[in-house]
Amino acid sequence: MRRRTPQRNVPFAVIGSIVLTGIIYILLQVAFIGAIPTELLKDGWGGLSFSNSAGPWAEIAIMLGAMWLAIILYIDAVVSPADTGLIFTALTPRLSYSQARVGNAPSAMTKLNKKGIPWFGLLITFIVACFLFFPFPSWAKMVGFITSGTVISFGSGPITVAALRRQLPDQERPFRLPGGDVLPFLGFLAANLIVFWTGWDTNWKLFLAMALGYVVLGLHYAFSDRSKIPPLQFKSGWWMILWLGGLAVLSLLSNYGEGAMGVLTFGWGELVCTIFTAFVFYVGIKTRLNSAEVVANVENTKETAAEHIDGE
Incomplete structure (x- = not known):
């Protein structure tokens, strides 16, 4: 049987796929x-259109x-x-x-x-x-929306990694990401910049959709039996609202996309986004659950899932 080596295979798969795709x-x-x-370039690259x-x-x-x-x-x-x-x-x-x-x-x-x-x-x-077909006049606009949504879904991962390292420092891990908090922070910054550069004309729809998701989640908790659902843990999750709300404000103040106010011009916008990313990264780690709360949440989740299985 072939021996599994996550320390070698995980970086090879992730970095290798990115490098190969980049080359293509x-x-x-x-x-x-x-x-x-050549005749299509008579007015320069700015005049090129299809x-x-x-x-x-x-x-x-x-x-x-x-x-x-x-x-x-x-x-x-x-x-x-x-x-x-x-x-x-x-x-x-x-x-x-x-x-x-x-x-x-x-x-x-x-x-x-x-x-x-x-x-x-x-x-x-x-x-x-x-x-989702209604607010998007073209396929390109929908692709931009999906791209931003996908990046947002991955954006919380870096803070989760940094928090878990502090919550369960002695947990056995087949793969350990090197670099301490540097790589998680850079990943979080990259996600925020991608959304920031997408433009307000696309981002406002994304943040509206996510706000509606929070409304649905709130209604679910408000009208559900609290004994059968896991705790909301708002004190450790409010940084998500800070992150998404702040990113929405930065996108509105930027000069990317139609409807943006243009207050944050090129360079200054990226600098402010970097500072904001560092602040949210710090808050997200600072408000994390402690080790005992993490273990309790895992046990509650297992019990809830087991109850659903027994009820089926």
Whole structure:
């Protein structure tokens, strides 16, 4: 049997996939720049525009007479988003199902059909996905929204890592991330800057959606039996509101995206975002649960999940 070595495999998988993807994208950009006809650059790069709805690659392929390549790109323009949509459609009901199992979502989310599919969560996913088409006039705007949402979902991870190191310092870990708090802070900063650069015209929809999520969570806790759900632990989680609310204000004050106030110009905005990131990083770690509370929460979660299993 092959020996598992997380200390080697985890960095190789994570860093290797990023490096490989980066190389592919760089080579694509080199090919794109080299394939652009000279006459299209008479007004400089700022005057370069493509009207093809399938993207610039397809239009260049048509200009060069490579119709076979254009057809492949057209097919890919349909298959790739459909593939991503299928993954998220299958994943989201399972996430809501797991949250309901531990008491963080309505118990209706745990309902399964004969094939073991959480049909109620799938129905909610379909309805919410349909509504998301209304505020986005183009595919590019929706992609920006999804990108910011994905980055936000990963943004809390660095603070979690830094907090867990202090909560359970002696916990056995097959893989240990080097660098102390440096790498978690840089990861948190990168997430905040990506959202900051996305622009207010996209971010306001993202923060509104997250605010509605907090409303739903609050209503769930307000009308649920407190003995059957885990404690909210607001004293250790309020930094999330500080983080998201502050990031929304910074995005509004920036000069990125339509509707932004333009108070924080290039350079100054990034500096303020960095200072804000350091402050939230400190608050998130400072307000963490202590070791005893972490162990108690784990036990409560196990008991809640066990109760759901017994009730099925």
